[in-house]
Amino acid sequence: MPIVPHDKAPTCKEAGVIIKRLTEDSRIIYSTHSKIRMKERDITTPEIINCLLKGRVTEEPYLTYNNGGGYETTLEKNIAGRQLRIVVCIKFDESLLLITVIEL
Secondary structure (H helix, E strand, C coil): CCCCCCCCCCCHHHHHHHHHHHHHCCCEEECHHHHHHHHHCCCCHHHHHHHHHHCEECCCCEEECHHHCEEEEEEEEEECCEEEEEEEEEECCCCEEEEEEEEC
8 A cells, every 4th residue: 555645745744654654664865966965064864864753844745746746845853953954755656855954
């Protein structure tokens, strides 16, 4: 049974559950842009994983056809005194595309 709905955008709560599951299953794709920003902002992969697993979805997911289609949203988490914001796309192929990462 698919975990990414095709008929309606997930709620923030539903998106959090989907993001956690895709992260636990190692279904994460890092965009070139996100890799550049991680390096530029000294943000590590473990910090990203922590945010994806335990962060709070702060933007209502919305349908996008960019990057193959899915639902784009943001998560935020305070990690070791740093407030991180991650923009992701929950893709229809049941993967998670990391679009960018920002330190607030």
